[in-house]
Amino acid sequence: MIIDVVRLPDDGMRYEGDEDCSIFRSESDELVRFKGPVHYVLDVSLVGDELIITGKISMNAEFMCSRCSEYSPLYIEESAFLQSMELDLDTQSVDLTGDIREAMLLLFPAYPICSSECRGICPQCGVNFNKASCECKKPEDVRWNKLDDLAIEE
Ligand SMILES: [Zn+2]
Ligand SMILES: [Zn+2]
Known part of the structure; x- marks a missing residue:
């Protein structure tokens, strides 16, 4: 202009x-x-x-x-x-x-x-969570599993 x-x-x-x-x-x-x-x-x-x-x-x-x-x-x-x-x-x-x-x-x-x-996409398989779901394990699950392992080792 x-x-x-x-x-x-x-x-x-x-x-x-x-x-x-x-x-x-x-x-x-x-x-x-x-x-x-x-x-x-x-x-x-x-x-x-x-x-x-x-x-x-x-x-x-x-x-x-x-x-x-x-x-x-x-x-x-x-x-x-x-x-x-x-x-x-x-x-x-x-x-x-x-x-x-x-x-x-x-x-x-x-x-x-x-x-x-x-709801974003799955970081592993890329599925759009607004449209579908998937069977991938969520990252949060992995983190909690590690904490569980630590507890067992003590
Ligand atoms: Zn979006
Ligand atoms: Zn997935």
Whole structure:
């Protein structure tokens, strides 16, 4: 999103539009799938030498659950975006694309889960416990067995 500072009206201007999700290219990996563009509605005004941008940025994505590895949709919204910057006399335009990307990245979950009820997958056979069960021995069982052995040795 480019703000044309030279043509900015005295009473400011509203910018509304979309940024393609390719702005995240360097950050994208298997953990997130982008579902459509990043939408912004931003009010831009010039107060003295200071450019002030406020508004809302939102997007839809799917994140891989850190427990079961299934993807689930997540709507991300920054409803109180605020950015201000001091302008030089010769500033013609300001590119806000990086700020829009940063605002969204800050809201990406560090450990996304598909649901607080998610039961994860079996570490041995990989079965999704939300959908099925398995016969593998749970790691907890092994630990308790070792404690039992110690007790017997005494
Ligand atoms: Zn899950
Ligand atoms: Zn298993």
